[in-house]
Amino acid sequence: MNQTVGQYVMSFQSQPLRKGRRRYYWMICGEYNPDELVSWGNAPTQELAETAARQEVTDLSSGLSHG
Numbered sequence: 001m002n003q004t005v006g007q008y009v010m011s012f013q014s015q016p017l018r019k020g021r022r023r024y025y026w027m028i029c030g031e032y033n034p035d036e037l038v039s040w041g042n043a044p045t046q047e048l049a050e051t052a053a054r055q056e057v058t059d060l061s062s063g064l065s066h067g
Contacts, residue, residue, distance in 0.1 A: 004031060005054070005057045006031075006057065006061055007030065007031045007032070007061070008028050008029065008030060008031060008038065008057050008060065008061075009028070009029045009030070009031055009034055010026060010027070010028050010053045010054075010057065011026070011027045011029070012024060012025065012026050012027075012046065012049055012050065012053070013025045013027075014046070021044075023042050023043075023044065024042060024043050024044070024045060024046045024048070024049035025040065025041070025042045025049065026040060026041055026042070026043070026049045026050070026052060026053035026056075027039075027040045028040065028053060028056060028057060028060070038060065039056050039060065039065070041053070041056070
């Protein structure tokens with residue numbers, strides 16, 4: 001799943017783990033250079049991954065984070 005937010009594109013993927021659990025990854029790339037990874041992370045739930053990705057985009061847009 002990809003979402004464009006401002007000048008960034010967020011994408012999310014899930015990875016199966018043992019015992020039926022999953023890990024959710026978020027990746028942020030630049031809108032004009034989608035092959036360049038700006039930031040990434042993971043979380044135990046999809047909701048937490050989406051929240052963390054949105055916060056990182058906010059930080060990137062305001063200059064608080066450099067990726």
